[in-house]
Amino acid sequence: QITLKESGPTLVKPTQTLTLTCTFSGFSLSIPGDVVGWIRQPPGQALEWLAVIYWHDDKRYNPSLNNRLTITKDSSKGQVVLTMTNMDPVDTATYFCAHMTWGYSGYDRYWYFDVWGRGTLVTVSS
């Protein structure tokens, strides 16, 4: 059974760097096919994808936030870490991590988030 849990500070000040940890179990993130991503949801707004990291350490970032994000993994610890620099009050949101897997539509492979954590609320305020 795959589980994920987010952890990190609940309050950060503007301009600070946010560091969030996703602790997972039920998969290793070192076996082909495992991927973990981060998604956030500001209060009253839609979800926004942030980043994903693949089993072979390839990384993809949302272009709108690319220069602020870094995603890393420690498969031996069962953790994925996301850092976001220069935090602003508009970054106040619930941050989720999620496992990603793949399926086939005809001959085309596609990816989708299948199991999510419950999320952690991060407030940016001085």
Place this chain on the structure above:
Amino acid sequence: QSVLTQAPSASGTPGQRVTISCSGSSSNIGSNVINWYQRLPGAAPKLLIYGNDQRPSGVPDRLSGSKSGTSASLAISGLQSEDEAEYFCATWDDSLNAWVFGGGTKLTVL
């Protein structure tokens, strides 16, 4: 403003069939599969439909998904009180090079 458009609310009575829609464009729904999630307050989002119309194990067959052109739908038949939740759609956008989500539809069972 969301890249994928959903009505903010929907409602139905027990036993009724309701449909929740998700509208996009040629760069997202029009060229990629759609996935649907349910979110209860304080809980982790739950995958309901992947690959347009595939149900994960454990999801009842009274839930179904479909896609046509740049729009997709989630249908819930035999509505139950436990279906009262928020539902959102998700897919990849080839132009934005990003996963995109709908704003969510809050379903109320009257």
